[in-house]
Amino acid sequence: MRALVAPKYTKPSGYEVIDLPVPSVQKPNEMLIKVHAAGIMTGDTLVAGGTMKLLFKAPFPIRIGIECSGVVINVGSAVKNFKPGDAVYGAAFGHPMEFENAPGYCSEYCIGRESLFVHKPAHLSFEEAASLGGFTLTAYQSFELGAKHLADRGKTLEGSTVFVPGALSATGALGIQVLKNVYGVGKIVATVSTSKVPLVEKYLPGMVDQVVDYTEFEDLSRIIPAGSIDFAYNTQWSSLESIIPLMNKENGVIVSIASLFPPKILRQAMGPMLPFWAAWVAALAQLYYRWLLRGTNIKLDFLSGNLGKKDDVEKTAEIIALGKVKSVMRVVKLEDIEAVRKACDEVYKGKGGLGRLIVKIV
Ligand SMILES: NC(=O)c1ccc[n+]([C@@H]2O[C@H](COP(=O)([O-])OP(=O)(O)OC[C@H]3O[C@@H](n4cnc5c(N)ncnc54)[C@H](OP(=O)(O)O)[C@@H]3O)[C@@H](O)[C@H]2O)c1
Structure with missing residues (x-):
């Protein structure tokens, strides 16, 4: 499957799309998700650029993205609220990726933890859903x-x-x-x-x-x-x-x-x-x-956004489901690597972008 990575510490101009194995569910509370859209944030580009390397070492290639939307493919034995076919959006906890050997979320498939995902409201596109939660x-x-x-x-x-x-x-x-x-x-x-x-x-x-x-x-x-x-x-x-x-x-x-x-x-x-x-x-x-x-x-x-607070995650999902926030975003396609690099560079520099950067995978 295709995945966006930084092969070494690099600015976005060095990002590549490579082929990685499809990950599999390893723990009872995990789900395999077919990713439709991924959100890119400043932290993703700083980790890939090596800015955080004194704080922690991310393994190479650095897998990019910790927020996405998509469709559940299969679920671990303890997952209660989701089943294959459900449309969802959510995030991983942060950098480095919490799941060993899993790709970042800017990939065709990712592993998500049940508590960090919610159902996607039908009125939102996958791109919109990926842009809103975090x-x-x-x-x-x-x-x-x-x-x-x-x-x-x-x-x-x-x-x-x-x-x-x-x-x-x-x-x-x-x-x-x-x-x-x-x-x-x-x-x-x-x-x-x-x-x-x-x-x-x-x-x-x-x-x-x-x-x-x-x-x-x-x-x-x-x-x-x-x-x-x-x-x-x-x-x-x-x-x-x-x-x-x-x-x-x-x-x-x-x-x-x-x-x-x-x-x-x-x-x-x-x-x-x-x-x-x-x-x-x-x-x-x-x-x-x-x-x-x-x-x-x-x-x-x-304040550092904390996905560990379940009540806040639920309240946020309600705000989104009620339509109280609308996406302000720009969307690039994963297959257009030059557009992905250029848009990620705006995020890296914190200049020139408009709203959230979303990479459309499907
Ligand atoms: N603590 C947390 O939980 C948390 C969560 C998310 C993000 N953050 C941090 O918040 C910061 C912003 O994130 P973001 O996702 O909003 O980034 P972003 O969308 O890339 O924000 C940068 C945008 O702000 C504008 N800008 C740059 N300097 C400005 C200034 N001095 N005054 C007003 N506007 C300015 C730029 O547009 P122009 O070039 O057109 O001005 C640019 O498009 C990042 O440092 C990120 O790491 C923290």
């Missing part, structure tokens, strides 16, 4: 955390003015929809680059109250009043410094999904694989963030 979960968990911090300060998300950098990034576009359609946020301010300004209304109709071209304003407080933002969902590595001056200094809350996480969150994600020096670096980064926040009462917290 980042809707991250948004939902981030906003639950944000709502808790706001409540500690006597505030609600609903009554807040919210800032999201990258309105048409994969995470931003879903985040804005969850904020508006699930939490009923009143006012959303969001940034995009110049060519995307007119596209915000097309992809997120009626959702963003103020669209700002971030490439025009090095200092965003020239266009967004300082102190006017109650809650920010930080989706960009480069944005924290520019968000802080916009925040309500007494009660503001920031949840960041794109920062150096505190050691506690890294340990949750990596367990005993986390090297001691990485925990030190992460702890040092927290001192830097504390320095950025000096003289304010802004609460900064961090």
Whole structure:
């Protein structure tokens, strides 16, 4: 079967489609899935590029993709909720791939764990389903955390003015929809680059109250009043410094999904694989963030999407099934390797893409 891989540490220009054996169910809670569409995320390209190699060694060839949709082919003896022929979407836990000897999810077949998959609603295409689950979960968990911090300060998300950098990034576009359609946020301010300004209304109709071209304003407080933002969902590595001056200094809350996480969150994600020096670096980064926040009462917290929380996975599936989020995505075909490499390069660089990158397999 065909599978997208990085034969060695490489930028996306070095990705290849190779032939790998079809994997088989090894454990009672596993399912063999014929993949129809796979989602590519920044982490996939960073692992393949070697950025994480000091943290862990991924075996070569590095198998790409941890999120997909498809049809169940067969199931292990303990699988209760799925049977062959069911259309599903879901994810693996993270990098390195949790299943020994299994291909990544950007392959014709993959192995999925029952608890990490849900049934695909009939109204969604396979491409749409592959684009929604993971980042809707991250948004939902981030906003639950944000709502808790706001409540500690006597505030609600609903009554807040919210800032999201990258309105048409994969995470931003879903985040804005969850904020508006699930939490009923009143006012959303969001940034995009110049060519995307007119596209915000097309992809997120009626959702963003103020669209700002971030490439025009090095200092965003020239266009967004300082102190006017109650809650920010930080989706960009480069944005924290520019968000802080916009925040309500007494009660503001920031949840960041794109920062150096505190050691506690890294340990949750990596367990005993986390090297001691990485925990030190992460702890040092927290001192830097504390320095950025000096003289304010802004609460900064961090979130790494956690598929292990079954209730959150179910709530996310409900948000998706009810149509509260719609896909913002671009789709390339696995057989067009040049298009796959080019689109993966946008994900790797964090520039130029629009919505989630989906690779259509079938
Ligand atoms: N913690 C978690 O659980 C979690 C989950 C998912 C993702 N993440 C992280 O979140 C980050 C974003 O992920 P993503 O999937 O949304 O990536 P993405 O879709 O590739 O986002 C990059 C997009 O944002 C825009 N952009 C780049 N710099 C910007 C800036 N300074 N301000 C506003 N927009 C900017 C770019 O468009 P233009 O070039 O047109 O501006 C680009 O299309 C990544 O670092 C990823 O690792 C974390």
